[in-house]
Amino acid sequence: MATFALWDIAKRYGPVQALDGVSLTLRLGQVHGILGENGAGKSTLMNILFGAVHPDRGRLERDGQPLKFASPRDAIAAGVGLVHQHFHLVDSFTVRENVWLGERAPDASRLRAVAARLGLLDTLDVTVGALPVGLRQRVEILKALYRQARLLLLDEPTAVLTPPEAATLFDLIRELRAAGTGVVFITHKLREALDLCDTITVLRQGRVVAEYTPPNVTVDALAAAMIGGDLADLPEEAPTLPTASLADQIRLRVERLTVAGAEADAGVYDVSFEVRRGEIFGIAGVDGNGQTALAEALVGLRPMTGQLWLDGRPAPDGRRARMVAGVRYIPADRRRAGLALDLSVAENAILGDEAASNWRRWGGFLSQRSVRQYVATLTRDFDIRAPQSTRPVRTLSGGNQQKLLVARELGQRPGLLVAVNPTWGVDIAAVATIHRALRSACRQGMSVVLISNELDEILTRCHRFAVLQGGRLSRPLTPDVPLADVGRLMAGDEAIWERHGTVG
The missing domain is CATH 3.40.50.300 (P-loop containing nucleotide triphosphate hydrolases)
Known part of the structure; x- marks a missing residue:
């Protein structure tokens, strides 16, 4: 069976060890699930396999032969396609224009063939911004398959989908598997992994801690492997009526x-x-x-x-x-409407409340000490894993970005x-x-x-x-x-x- 493999992959970002000696074998014609908490290293691993990030240590192989990716273009040429959690599409372009963006010699017949396979033939000349989320994700898959991807990496693919859209995606993934495409399925939803995947690997703090073959594992066992403890550590009491x-x-x-x-x-x-x-x-x-x-x-x-x-x-x-x-607001899209990604963690923590007296000194100047103390309280209370409050928010994992957004809105009571x-x-x-x-x-x-x-x-x-x-x-x-x-x-x-x- 044809395979892609990663051996002893390590990657550090400043004080954070994102990956520490990770090895995986990914087989074509199978769905391989990757589970882990936010910050476990899942997205970093996929970006390395896609050539967007270079590892500090380790090697990649295809069918036992070494691979070296200087850029995503090299990964695409080797048959790897990545569908990001946050779509990389130009909303004002048509589906056709998005697929052909950057192509030197567009192939109209291949585009029509792949679009027909994905049920997108009638949308090729529709502006992407006018499509619902489920179809926009399918456009991302169209881009990868048009470029002849044999290994498709899906990063949190159901995070933005409704249940009917997710069911449609699962049917498509099963069809791709049956046709010999390998799929890497990154998710937080444990039952999805059990229902869909042939193999499940669990990452924790940048390391592989478990590998399972469904149905020989339970939801509770997966959760325990992810968090390093028992589900009882995460009490979920039912809502009680107000007094x-x-x-x-x-x-x-x-x-x-x-x-x-x-x-x-x-x-x-x-x-x-x-x-x-x-x-x-x-x-x-x-x-x-x-x-x-x-x-x-x-x-x-x-x-x-x-x-x-x-x-x-x-x-x-x-x-x-x-x-x-x-009245405070947690918008649906943290990256577009909730956070300023190029500002620091501390700046985002007080975004919209910069004039508050809590962190203003005499004369109206910002008290950096007060801001640091406030941010330290938020990161402690919400378990936000941000090594330095001066780092840009875009360097945090998606889950830690979301916790920062929630903490900011609740912090103002x-x-x-x-x-x-x-x-x-x-x-x-x-x-x-x-x-x-x-x-x-x-x-x-x-x-x-x-x-x-x-x-x-x-x-x-x-x-x-x-x-x-x-x-x-x-x-x-x-x-x-x-x-x-x-x-x-x-x-x-x-x-x-x-x-x-x-x-x-």
């Missing part, structure tokens, strides 16, 4: 909210709901049904019609005024937090950290509007929730509602919508 003194207080009231759509996201129409003090109120739904419009309207980033009240008073207009009123996919792309330990932080803040009176594509997160973390579909919002539901009903609401089944109705 009577809190539950009677309405923190947010939304009446007949209407917001225009933009790009690939729908608007919302005539939406009404209430969120009590201390409550986590969920918004479930398939991505692209108005989630972005709703979130941005609530935090003051998008024009709207209708009425919003905060603590019984009309909400002020504009993002800055809403922040002053205690808001009255209302609008959180969109707050645990997107993070490992089970980070998920537990973020959920604990949200519950703790709610016990102190904060309210949360939790907009999530993860239905399990909605059902297990929220006191009440509603379904958003095609810009309309169902009546509030409780987590004991039949799961089939929720799925049919998300799919737009009119009989179920008549039963649960809409608020208006």
Whole structure:
């Protein structure tokens, strides 16, 4: 069986040993899962195999012959393709233009053949920015297969997908495996790895700590290998209702909210709901049904019609005024909208709050000491693994970037937090950290509007929730509602919508 192999790979970034003697054998015609906590070295390993990062030590081979990659172009020529967690596409270009970008001699017949195989033939002349997330990911796969990749590296491929999109991706991966393509599947979702992979390797702190062959391993065993302990170390208590003194207080009231759509996201129409003090109120739904419009309207980033009240008073207009009123925001895309990647960890920790008196000295100058102390508290409380607060945020793993974003928004003790996919792309330990932080803040009176594509997160973390579909919002539901009903609401089944109705 044809193979790619990595032997004794090591890579250090300053004081951080990202990889320490990692060896792997990747077989064509198989799906090889790579699991590990944020910062375990998964993405670094894949970037080395793709020629984007050069190891400090170790070697690469294909079928026993040495490989040396000076750049990704060399890796592509050797049959390696990488689909990044954050897509590398030009939104204003068509699918065809994205695939051919940088090509010296485009091959139209090969493009059509591969596009037909992936179900993208009708989208070749569509602008990528107009496509839903699932199709944009498929365009990335199209780019790799067009370049004749035999080993396809997928970095957290389901982090941005809805369940139906993920199921479609899994069908495609199985087809690629059957055709002899090797797939490396990096994920935090343990059940996905068990369902899809032929072999699973677990990384921890830059080292291989375990290798398994499903079905001879359990979810609990995988989790224990990832975190170096037992799942009992990550308690996930069920949400408890706010106390009577809190539950009677309405923190947010939304009446007949209407917001225009933009790009690939729908608007919302005539939406009404209430969120009590201390409550986590969920918004479930398939991505692209108005989630972005709703979130941005609530935090003051998008024009709207209708009425919003905060603590019984009309909400002020504009993002800055809403922040002053205690409304904080965790956007869906931390890299585009949540963090300034080229600024330092410390600068990002106070981003938007630079004028706060907490870190201003006499005369208005920034107190570096106060900022350092604040950042140290956030990194300790949220287990943010950032060796130096002066390093750019882009040097942190995706999960540590997300924890920094959550820590910053909760650090200002808001009255209302609008959180969109707050645990997107993070490992089970980070998920537990973020959920604990949200519950703790709610016990102190904060309210949360939790907009999530993860239905399990909605059902297990929220006191009440509603379904958003095609810009309309169902009546509030409780987590004991039949799961089939929720799925049919998300799919737009009119009989179920008549039963649960809409608020208006």
